[in-house]
Amino acid sequence: MSESKLSTAEAELYDRQIRLWGIESQEKLRAANVLLIKIRGLGSEIAKDILLCGINSLTILDDALVTEEEIFKNFLLSPESVGKNIAEAVLEKAQALNPLVKITPDSESVDKKNAEFFAIFTVVIATGLNSVQVLEISKYCRDAKVKFICGDNFGMFGYSFADFQTHEFFEDKVQLTGGQKRGIDGRITKVKSERTVVKVCGKMEYVDLSKVIKLPEAPMKPKRRNIYYYLMLALLQFRDKFNRDPMMESKEEDVKELKAIKDDILKLYQVNPDKFKEEVFDLIFGEVVPVCSIVGGVMAQEAIKAVSGKEVPINNVFLLDPFNYSGREENVV
Amino acid sequence: MMAKASAVPIVLKAEIQKLIPTSKILVVGAGGIGCEILKNLAMSGFKDIEIIDLDTIDVSNLNRQFLFRKEHVGKSKAMVARETILNYNKDINIKAYHDSITTSEYGVNFFKRFAVVLNALDNRAARNHVNRMCLAADVPLIESGTSGYTGQVEFIKKGLTQCYECNPKAAQKTFPGCTIRNTPSEPVHCIVWAKHLFNQLFGEDDPDQDVSPDTADPEAAGDAGVEALAQVDESKKVERKSTKTWAQETSYNPEKLFNKFFEDDIKYLLSMENLWKNRKAPIPLSWSSAASDDGDQEKSKNDVHKEDMEVWSFKKCTEVFSSSISMLKEELANKNFLVWDKDFKPALDFVTACANVRSHIFSIARKSRFEVKSIAGNIIPAIATTNAMVSGLVVLLTFRVLAEEYEKCLTVYVRQKSSESNTVMMTEKFLGAANPKCYVCSKQPMVDVSINTKSMLVKDFESEILKKSLNMVAPDVVLDGKGVVVISSEEGETAANDNKTLTEMGIVDGAILKVDDFLQNYELTICIHHYVPKEKEDPLYKILADMDLQAKSEEGANGKENGASSASAADFAAVNVDDDEDPQEGSSKRRKMNPKEEDDDDMIMLD
Ligand SMILES: [Zn+2]
Numbered sequence: 049m050s051e052s053k054l055s056t057a058e059a060e061l062y063d064r065q066i067r068l069w070g071i072e073s074q075e076k077l078r079a080a081n082v083l084l085i086k087i088r089g090l091g092s093e094i095a096k097d098i099l100l101c102g103i104n105s106l107t108i109l110d111d112a113l114v115t116e117e118e119i120f121k122n123f124l125l126s127p128e129s130v131g132k133n134i135a136e137a138v139l140e141k142a143q144a145l146n147p148l149v150k151i152t153p154d155s156e157s158v159d160k161k162n163a164e165f166f167a168i169f170t171v172v173i174a175t176g177l178n179s180v181q182v183l184e185i186s187k188y189c190r191d192a193k194v195k196f197i198c199g200d201n202f203g204m205f206g207y208s209f210a211d212f213q214t215h216e217f218f219e220d221k222v223q224l225t226g227g228q229k230r231g232i233d234g235r236i237t238k239v240k241s242e243r244t245v246v247k248v249c250g251k252m253e254y255v256d257l258s259k260v261i262k263l264p265e266a267p268m269k270p271k272r273r274n275i276y277y278y279l280m281l282a283l284l285q286f287r288d289k290f291n292r293d294p295m296m297e298s299k300e301e302d303v304k305e306l307k308a309i310k311d312d313i314l315k316l317y318q319v320n321p322d323k324f325k326e327e328v329f330d331l332i333f334g335e336v337v338p339v340c341s342i343v344g345g346v347m348a349q350e351a352i353k354a355v356s357g358k359e360v361p362i363n364n365v366f367l368l369d370p371f372n373y374s375g376r377e378e379n380v381v
Numbered sequence: 382m383m384a385k386a387s388a389v390p391i392v393l394k395a396e397i398q399k400l401i402p403t404s405k406i407l408v409v410g411a412g413g414i415g416c417e418i419l420k421n422l423a424m425s426g427f428k429d430i431e432i433i434d435l436d437t438i439d440v441s442n443l444n445r446q447f448l449f450r451k452e453h454v455g456k457s458k459a460m461v462a463r464e465t466i467l468n469y470n471k472d473i474n475i476k477a478y479h480d481s482i483t484t485s486e487y488g489v490n491f492f493k494r495f496a497v498v499l500n501a502l503d504n505r506a507a508r509n510h511v512n513r514m515c516l517a518a519d520v521p522l523i524e525s526g527t528s529g530y531t532g533q534v535e536f537i538k539k540g541l542t543q544c545y546e547c548n549p550k551a552a553q554k555t556f557p558g559c560t561i562r563n564t565p566s567e568p569v570h571c572i573v574w575a576k577h578l579f580n581q582l583f584g585e586d587d588p589d590q591d592v593s594p595d596t597a598d599p600e601a602a603g604d605a606g607v608e609a610l611a612q613v614d615e616s617k618k619v620e621r622k623s624t625k626t627w628a629q630e631t632s633y634n635p636e637k638l639f640n641k642f643f644e645d646d647i648k649y650l651l652s653m654e655n656l657w658k659n660r661k662a663p664i665p666l667s668w669s670s671a672a673s674d675d676g677d678q679e680k681s682k683n684d685v686h687k688e689d690m691e692v693w694s695f696k697k698c699t700e701v702f703s704s705s706i707s708m709l710k711e712e713l714a715n716k717n718f719l720v721w722d723k724d725f726k727p728a729l730d731f732v733t734a735c736a737n738v739r740s741h742i743f744s745i746a747r748k749s750r751f752e753v754k755s756i757a758g759n760i761i762p763a764i765a766t767t768n769a770m771v772s773g774l775v776v777l778l779t780f781r782v783l784a785e786e787y788e789k790c791l792t793v794y795v796r797q798k799s800s801e802s803n804t805v806m807m808t809e810k811f812l813g814a815a816n817p818k819c820y821v822c823s824k825q826p827m828v829d830v831s832i833n834t835k836s837m838l839v840k841d842f843e844s845e846i847l848k849k850s851l852n853m854v855a856p857d858v859v860l861d862g863k864g865v866v867v868i869s870s871e872e873g874e875t876a877a878n879d880n881k882t883l884t885e886m887g888i889v890d891g892a893i894l895k896v897d898d899f900l901q902n903y904e905l906t907i908c909i910h911h912y913v914p915k916e917k918e919d920p921l922y923k924i925l926a927d928m929d930l931q932a933k934s935e936e937g938a939n940g941k942e943n944g945a946s947s948a949s950a951a952d953f954a955a956v957n958v959d960d961d962e963d964p965q966e967g968s969s970k971r972r973k974m975n976p977k978e979e980d981d982d983d984m985i986m987l988d
Contacts, residue, residue, distance in 0.1 A: 059689065063441045067755055068529045068762035071690060089424075093769060100444055100765040120388040123424055123469050145447050203392035204777075219799075250800065296391045336390040337424035341417060341773030346805060349530075349766040359530075360800050368806075373774055373793055375806035 054078065058148070062102050070220075073356035074102065080355040081105045083166065085158055085174035085185075086112075087138050089121035089335035090201045093344025094173055094351075095142055096124075101352055105150040107169070108142070110135040111157040121335045158185070167192035171354050173347060174198040178288050179261050186211050186257045195354035196257075199347045200283070202293065202332040204370035206343035207280045209260050209380075210350060210362065215252045217357045220245045254364050260380045263316055270318040274378045276367040278319060279328060282310040296333045303329045331370045343368060346375065388470070389426030393780055400783045402428045405494055409482050409511055410434055410501035411458040413763050414525055416448040417772030418501055423466050423473055425776055430466075431495075433478040433487070434459040439724075445765040483510045483854055489902050492518035497782050499775055500524045505550065509821075509852040510901065512537065512545035516822055517902035521782045523790075525775050529762045530797035532771040536778055536790035536812070543813035544822035549926065559598040562591060564656055568740055568748050572757050575735035576721055578642065579728060581624040582633075583709050583719040592624070592642070594650045633710045635703040639668040643738050663742045671695040671738065689751045695741070698734040705731040723758030732757055770795050770806070788812065820851075820926040826905045831912035831923040834889055840879040843868050850924055851905070853898040860886065861893035861906075870899060883909070 054074060059066065066074050080103045084095055087110050099106060114129040114137050124138035135153035143151055158181060166172055166188040174185065175198065182198055189196040190213055199208030223246050261284055286306055287293055294302035306329050314321050346366055353361040365378040389398045406427055408418055411434040422430055436458045438449045448465040449458070457479035466475055480486070483506070492498065492514045500522060502508050508524065515522040515537065522537040524545055537544055560566070561574050577590035631637045647665040650656065674695040693701065708727040713719055721728050733753040740747045754760065774793050781789050792809040796802070820828040830846060847856045847868075855870035867886055869875040878886060888894065890911035897904050914921060 060440050062444050064760070064763045065444055067751075067760060068764055096447055097765045097769055100447055102444070120426075121424065123420055126469075144450060147451070203390070331392055334391040336392060336777075337388070338421045338773040338776035341421050341769045341776075342806075345766040345769035345773065348769075349764075352766070360798050362798055362805070366805065369808070372789075372791060372808045373777055373806060374804070374808040377798060377803040377805065379803070 058102065061148075065101060069352075069356060069358050073352075073358045076356045077101055077103050077352065079104055080170040081107070081168065082351065082355075083107045083109060083169040083172045085109050085172065086176040087122070087124070087134055088112075088118065088176060089337055089340040090175045090199065090206075090344055090347075092122045092124045092138065093340045094175070094348050095138070096145055097345060097348030098173070098351060099142060099146040099149050099151075101348070102146065103149055103355070105152065106142075107152045107154055108135045108138065109154045109156065109158055109161070111155055121337060121340075123337075163188040163191065166194055169194050171195040171197070171351050173351050175200055178291070179284050180288070182261060183258055190256065195351070197347055197350055197354065198257075199343055199366070201335055201340050201343055202283050203334055203336055204331040204339055204368075205276070205279060205283075205328070206339050206368040207276070208343065208347045208350065208362075208366045209257060209280075210354075210364050211254045211257050212252070212354050212361060212363075213254055215254060215354070215357075215361060215363075216249070217252065217353065217360065218247050218249045219359055221248045222246075250360065252361070252363055255381050257364075260364060263313065267315065268317050273317070273319070273380075274365075274367050274376055275319075275323055275325075276328075276369060277365060277378050277380065278310065278313050278317065278324060279332075280365070280367065281313050282306055283332065285309045285313070294333060299333065306332075325371075328370060339368070342373075342375070387426055388424055390780075394784060397780055397784045398426075400496075401426045401780075404496035404783055405429045405431070406779070407492070407495040407498045408432045408501060409498065409507070410503065411446075411448070411462040412436070412442070412501060412503055413445045413765070413768040414527060414772050414775070415458075415501035416446045416462060417768050418499055418775055419448065419462055419466050419475075420469070421772055421776040422779075423470050425780075428472065429474050431476045431478070432459050432462055433480055433482050434462075435479070435481040445763055445768055447765065482507055482514075485855070485900050487514070488900055489514065489518045492520050495520055497779055498522045499779065501772075501775075502526075506852050508545055510854065513821060513852075513898075513901040513903050515539070516544055521787075523775050523778050523782065525771050527763060527767045527771050527795070529764065530767055530795075532767050532795035533792065534771055534774040534778060535792045536782065536787070538787060539822065540815075541787055541812065542790075543815045544819060546821040547813070547816040547819040558589075558591070559595045559600070562593065562595040563598050563650060563653070564600075564660060565739065565743050565745060566660075568736070568745055568752075569756050571736040571739040571743070571745060572732065572748075572753055574739055575732040576757055578735055579709075579719075579721050579731055582628050582638070582706075583625075583713050584721065585718045586623065586625065594646055594653065596653075598653070598656070600656060633706050635699075635706050636668045638706065639671070639699065639702060639738075642735070643667075643671075643742060647742055661744050664744075666695075666738060666742055668699065672699040690749050692747045692749050693734070693737060695738070698738050701730045701734040702738075705734065721757075723754050723760070729754055729757070767795055774806075818926060820905060821903070826903070827908065827926075828905060829908045829910060829923075829925040831910040831925070832883070833913050833922075834883040834892075834909060834911045837883050837922075838879065839867060839875075839881050839883065839886060842883060846922065846924070847896065853896070853903070854900050855898060857897045857899065859895045859897075860888060861895050863887060867894070 054071065062074055082098055082103050082105065084091060084098070084106060087095060087108050095106065095108065112134045114125055114132050114134050116130055118134070119125045119127055119129060122138070124141040129137035133155040135155050139151060139153050166185060172185065172189055172194055177185070177198055186196045190211060193213060195212045197208055197210040200206065223244050261281065263281065263285070286309055294306060307326060310324060311321065314324060350361055353359050362377045363379055365380050366375060367378055368375045389401050404427065406422060406429065408415055408430065411419070411432050415432070415434065419430065419432060434457070438446070438453045438456055438458055438461060440454055443449060443451065448462045453461045459477040459479050463475050463477035466473060498511065498515050498520055500508060500511055502511070512522065516539045519539050523534065524537055525534045526532060536542060556570060556573060561570055561577065565571050565574065574592055578592045580587055580590050581592050628638060644665045644667045647663050651662055705727040709719060709731060712727070719728070723729055729750065733750045736753055737747045748756070778790050790812070792813060794807045796804055796807055798805055815822055817823055820826045828851070832846070843856065847853045856868060857870050858868040859865065860867055865887060866875060867878060867888065888909055890909065892909040894907040894909065895904070896907055912923065
């Protein structure tokens with residue numbers, strides 16, 4: 049029996065998802081090696097979902113130490129974790145989620161990692177990166193044909209963006225067949241319409257993420273876009289500029305700064321400033337676990353699609369509306 | 382000094398932040414969504430949580446019900462969920478009940494203690510019940526469900542929004558008995574037949590689950606003549622004896638059983654020539670020819686793929702038929718009867734083998750055991766990611782309910798991303814308005830029941846109409862105007878009425894019944910209409926909540942358009958198969974996702 053085949057125990061454990069995405073997808077997941085960069089609130093959600101689905105291995109890369117604040121936002125930590133390396137501190141509870149997955153904590157800084165490090169993974173999932181890191185890592189991934197997805201949670205807002213390069217996929221579509229059939233004896237027999245499942249293949253090109261998160265040098269031709277795309281860009285710019293995220297403690301100054309950044313961005317993309325509700329800046333502070341649960345669910349599902357090649361993935365940006373909680377794909381090219 | 386770190390999201394308004402640690406929350410169901418909700422509540426600073434679930438942990442739960450581990454299999458979901466949550470945060474006050482929410486201990490006063498009730502249930506009956514309890518207690522309810530990649534979160538509050546039962550849910554798919562017994566055309570027909578055969582041989586006697594040829598099939602009228610009857614006179618005698626008795630007398634000889642069901646009965650069907658004028662006729666299959674047909678399959682043992690995923694050869698079918706029967710026979714030795722269970726291997730094996738042999742006989746596509754299990758067990762696929770999304774939405778809405786920002790508690794649908802749509806989560810624009818004629822939440826709930834008053838017994842009226850269809854738990858029924866107590870929730874009080882027909886009780890066309898369910902604090906007026914089904918496909922009874930819709934529905938087929946629940950006359954209560962819509966077909970934005978039911982808490986089962 050070859051290694052790639054599922055055991056009876058695995059078939060039983062993963063039964064309810066195999067019934068959704070099929071045994072082929074499950075076998076691809078079983079062979080997948082996933083890198084998760086940063087395991088904070090959002091990262092813990094992604095880790096949970098991706099461990100439960102039954103991948104081969106998960107490497108958790110995070111050089112941060114656990115703060116008192118963090119234990120309230122990350123269910124994989126406990127009060128005793130404070131002061132320890134976070135990648136190592138989550139190991140016990142992460143492993144409990146699925147004993148079949150090999151989990152490797154890595155406490156080095158993401159900036160110390162080179163191209164070879166990223167090349168060995170099937171998919172790289174990242175959170176909390178600044179633009180420079182995103183562009184560098186996504187380039188390594190692109191060169192090595194490793195699927196890459198990155199996302200963040202800012203208060204009630206969340207997003208993700210992905211580079212799956214050239215992504216081939218298939219979906220099962222239901223077709224109705226039926227009508228009349230002429231039998232061998234020449235008689236016409238009624239055939240009840242039957243639902244048959246057909247495999248439909250597709251191919252998708254993802255753009256380099258520099259086209260998604262790097263601001264243009266000169267004003268762009270106006271384009272209809274989900275307004276939260278610009279919020280995402282503003283938050284990334286803020287992170288790049290201050291090397292931190294907006295904080296409640298410095299809300300007033302941070303919002304002022306964000307507004308200025310946002311104004312510049314809207315000018316560059318020639319967006320009518322009235323379309324951007326500034327109240328949204330009240331909603332972008334801290335990590336909100338239920339939002340992490342949503343965005344983490346979306347990102348993990350996209351990673352599963354990246355690995356299995358089943359179902360239509362989001363190409364390339366996902367944006368969660370912080371007011372009404374709708375979630376949409378935005379195709380940025 | 383910096384404020385003490387806390388799990389409560391700092392981004393929320395101060396008044397909501399204050400309410401979170403003190404608000405009492407009830408989570409109904411500790412399955413896929415329930416586990417995620419509990420985690421989200423605990424990690425958002427909620428400190429007063431109660432969880433109730435009747436279920437115990439199964440291996441197939443562990444791919445998403447992440448509060449449980451392998452060593453917890455067989456234990457109470459509610460209890461283990463509580464322990465794991467306390468392991469996340471010791472400061473939470475969490476109370477667990479390993480119990481059914483529909484029992485009388487959880488009455489209106491129980492529900493009134495909560496600020497919000499969060500449903501994470503797996504079946505429509507319990508959902509309906511909690512809906513009524515929350516209406517009666519006037520407690521806000523957040524209802525949720527998932528099925529594969531899709532899901533839904535809906536806020537329900539008395540007097541403000543629609544209730545869970547305002548829009549009748551699609552009735553479960555039923556098949557006419559003669560399709561199952563005489564003219565199957567789809568794999569599911571053969572699977573249903575095989576389950577009935579299981580019950581006939583090993584289960585509790587149920588005349589609605591006959592598996593033999595149906596001579597009353599109107600399509601075969603005048604066809605199964607003297608000749609046909611004479612020809613199979615022997616097997617007719619067998620019928621009268623009951624299949625189970627006969628099988629026991631043969632001591633469950635697999636060859637004899639096989640030849641009866643797959644050769645003799647099929648020959649009899651062939652004699653009903655009218656049936657095969659426009660259909661491909663079935664081909665009888667004998668034990669000896671099946672046992673020698675090994676197909677072109679190579680043998681490979683202990684391979685999940687081959688055993689579970691591939692369609693068995695006929696030889697394999699006969700082997701499994703024989704071995705599963707002997708195991709079931711042994712199992713039956715210590716019991717009065719067996720109950721079909723998709724997770725009991727001999728039972729699933731038996732159904733797989735029989736369904737496939739029958740499919741072959743009728744030239745229908747055969748299915749692997751894996752596929753048969755899905756169909757026979759009404760299994761709805763479930764994944765962690767959809768549950769995570771839905772439960773995140775549930776707790777975000779909980780924040781808004783606490784702040785009484787009800788107008789912002791809009792229904793959200795989680796949908797599968799497709800090539801045609803860029804939507805992953807779709808939010809309604811407005812709260813769903815209550816149906817003024819809802820038979821649950823309107824001021825004077827009323828429903829029309831069309832039924833054969835001359836033949837329906839009081840006990841069947843109680844079990845089929847009041848409990849099964851109208852989801853009552855302990856109804857009291859009084860015949861209006863006469864003050865006659867027809868049904869009492871006090872045990873035995875009206876036992877004398879049980880076997881009387883409705884007519885004998887004075888319940889005739891035009892009668893008004895006042896029904897009161899004390900537990901649900903729910904009073905319903907039922908207008909009785911005498912009705913006799915004309916065609917075999919007509920429903921045996923009709924329940925209509927809205928008189929305005931009735932005229933419309935009578936034009937349509939069986940009144941199913943407006944979701945009136947109905948059961949086919951030809952096949953009363955016999956066939957329940959989940960009418961699962963492929964998520965990809967759910968193109969209509971407004972289409973209500975009807976979470977399907979199964980035995981896991983994020984799913985539904987109809988069987
Ligand atoms: Zn209602």
